[in-house]
Amino acid sequence: MNYLGLEKNKLTTLAAELNDLLANYQLYYQNLRNFHWNVSGPHFFDLHREFEDLYVDARVKIDDIAERLLTLRFRPLSNLTEYLDRAKVEEAGQVNEDREMVRIVLQNHQELIACMRRVLDAAGKVDDEGTIDMIGSFLENLEKRSWMLDAWAARKREPAMA
Numbered sequence: 274m275n276y277l278g279l280e281k282n283k284l285t286t287l288a289a290e291l292n293d294l295l296a297n298y299q300l301y302y303q304n305l306r307n308f309h310w311n312v313s314g315p316h317f318f319d320l321h322r323e324f325e326d327l328y329v330d331a332r333v334k335i336d337d338i339a340e341r342l343l344t345l346r347f348r349p350l351s352n353l354t355e356y357l358d359r360a361k362v363e364e365a366g367q368v369n370e371d372r373e374m375v376r377i378v379l380q381n382h383q384e385l386i387a388c389m390r391r392v393l394d395a396a397g398k399v400d401d402e403g404t405i406d407m408i409g410s411f412l413e414n415l416e417k418r419s420w421m422l423d424a425w426a427a428r429k430r431e432p433a434m435a
C-alpha cells in the first residue's frame with residue numbers, strides 16, 4: 274500500500290497506459306509545433322493561432338500526465354527515443370497543405386482519445402479516482418477541440434484561383 278492507499282503492484286497496467294499517453298502526447302505536441310511554424314496560405318492567421326493554442330494546452334497536459342505517474346510512484350518516460358519507440362502517433366514530416374495538417378491533427382486526436390479511454394479503463398479497475406478525474410477532463414476537452422477542427426475542415430473548398 275503506498276501513501277495514497279493504492280497498491281503499487283495493481284497499478285502497473287495503469288502506469289503503462291499513462292506512459293503510452295505521455296509518449297503519444299509528445300509526438301502530437303511536436304506535430305503541432307511543426308504545423309504552427311509551417312502553415313501558410315489564406316488561413317495562416319487562424320491556423321497559426323489554433324495550432325499554438327493546442328500545443329500550449331498539450332504542454333500543460335504532458336506535465337500533468339508525467340507528474341501523475343510520479344504521484345503514483347512510477348517513472349514517466351523522459352527521453353525522445355522512448356517516445357518514438359512507444360507512440361502510435363507518428364511524426365508528421367513536411368506537410369504543405371493546411372487541410373492535410375488539420376486532418377493529421379484530428380487523426381492524432383483519435384489516437385490520444387483511444388489512449389485516454391484505455392487509461393480510464395485501467396484506472397477504473399483499481400479505483401484510482403484521481404486519475405479518472407484528470408484524464409476524464411482531458412478527454413472531454415480533446416473531444417470538443419476535435420469537433421471544432423472537424424467543423425473547420427468541413428467548410429466548402431475555396432474556388433480555384435483563376
Ligand SMILES: [Fe+2]
Nearest residue numbers: 309310321325
Ligand atoms: Fe510562435
